[in-house]
Amino acid sequence: MPSSVSVDLSSVALAVISDFYQRGKALPWRSNPPVPYHVWLSEIMLQQTRIEAVIPYFLRFIEKAPDIISLASLSEAELFKLWEGLGYYSRAANLQKTAKILVQKHGCALPRDYEALLSLPGIGPYTAGAISSIAFGLPTPAVDGNVLRFLARLTLYEDNILADKSKKYFTEMLKSVYLGKDVAALTQGLMEIGQYVCLPKNPRCELCPVANHCLAHRExxxxxxxxxxxxxxxxxxxxxxxxIYDRAERLALQKRPESGLLANLYGLPTTSGTLCEQEISKALALYGISRFELLWKTSAVHIFTHAEWHMTGYALRVEALPSDWIGATKEELSSIYALPTAFKKLIPEEFL
Ligand code: SF4
Known part of the structure; x- marks a missing residue:
């Protein structure tokens, strides 16, 4: 049994809802009535990304793809271009996969059902909870790291919040609190407190609508x-x-594999290990490149959630690129091909 002390959660929920109506932020995906597509899109964009960073992406995205049908019809290049800079491109790929399923099987709309939402690509328990409560008013909590932190402090929860059992415990706890409440406001109010008030370090308890209930604050x-x-x-x-540049200054791009990091995106030719200058000829021979001019050497580190790439880059000039490769001009790099940030770190600004 997790170690936390009981708190009047129903009163807490009412205070959170009231605070949301007084101080909730106006955001482009919040409307009355809510637009389920906007709620879904924003929740996917907000994974791993700050609200302020998401706003311009969201606005650009709905201008180009104002509904589920137009999202399903975007070309892959258009989709990734709209997503360029947000990172975690699998989110965009799953968004479109889901849009196609919605067009084919759900009458071009998101299902008003938590389990059905959960079965769609890219929608996990948190996102399904957020969409079904915010867009459809269903009593389904959305528990992410921010909400867990808030609840752990509120109830003086001493166990590891990263353990699966903690998330289950708080999700079950909230389910009973959600019944009969204004659940859209409750979900969004909890999100806001986690994001702006109950901060990881030095929480702003003086602004917190439930400070008088909070056990961590009291203790x-x-x-x-x-x-x-x-x-x-x-x-x-x-x-x-x-x-690899050809004589026309076109940079060689390759489509990345269908699975793994940066799946399906355009990337630079890559080989594992750190090769020294003497070793690169062998690696290039595997691409069919026997003659090249070494332009410069560079290096960069890129941090993903579960991996770190320590990259050594070699810029080369060749007479012509292998015929099955894509050669992108500087203009095409900025307008057509969404090159992931990891690779851009190796390219001098004047070439981007
Ligand atoms: S009183 Fe402070 S610690 Fe407690 S929930 Fe509010 S912001 Fe978090």
Whole structure:
């Protein structure tokens, strides 16, 4: 049994709802009545990304794809271009996969059902909870790291919040609180408190609508909670990346594999390990390149959620690119091909 002390959660929920109506932020995906497509799109964009960063992407996206049908019809290049800079491109790919399923099987609309939402690509328990409560008024909590932190402090929860059992515990706890409440406001109010008030360090308890209920606040233990056991370390990978230019200054791009990091995106030719200058000829011979001029050498590190790429880059000039490769001009790099940030780090600004 998780170690937390009981709190009057129903009163807490009412205070959160009231606070949301008084101080909730006006955001482009919030409307009355809510637009389910906007709620879904924003929740996917907000995964791993700050609200302020998402707003311009969201506005640009709905201008180009104002509804589910137009999202389903975007070309892959258009889709990734709209997503360029947001990172975690699998989110965009799943968004479109889901849009196509909605067009084929759900009458071009999101299902008003938590389990049905959960079965769609890219929609996990948090997102399904958020969409069904915010867009459809269903009593389904959305528990993410921010909400967990808030609840752990509120209830003086001493166990590791990163453990699966903690999320289950708080989700079940909230389900009973959600019944009979204004659930759209409750979900969004909890999100706002987690994002702006109950901050990871130095929470702003003076602004908190439930400070009088909060046990961590009362016990002066807000900075000691929540308990988070150390995350697993990221996997470190050494890579050699080739920036291969032809005489017309076109940069060689390759479509990445269908699975794994940066799946299906355009990337630079890459080989594992850190190759020295003497070793790159062999690697290039595998691409059918026997003659080249070495232009410069560079390096960069890119951090993903579960991996770190330590990249050594070699910029080369060749007479002509292999026929099955894509050669992108500087203009095409900025207008057509959404090159992931990891690779852009190796390219000098004047070439982008
Ligand atoms: S009183 Fe402080 S610690 Fe407690 S929930 Fe509010 S912001 Fe978080």
């Amino acid at each position: 002066k233990r807000t900075n000691a909670l929540p308990v988070r056991l150390a995350k697993k370390t990221r996997k470190k990978e050494d890579l050699t990346v080739f920036l």
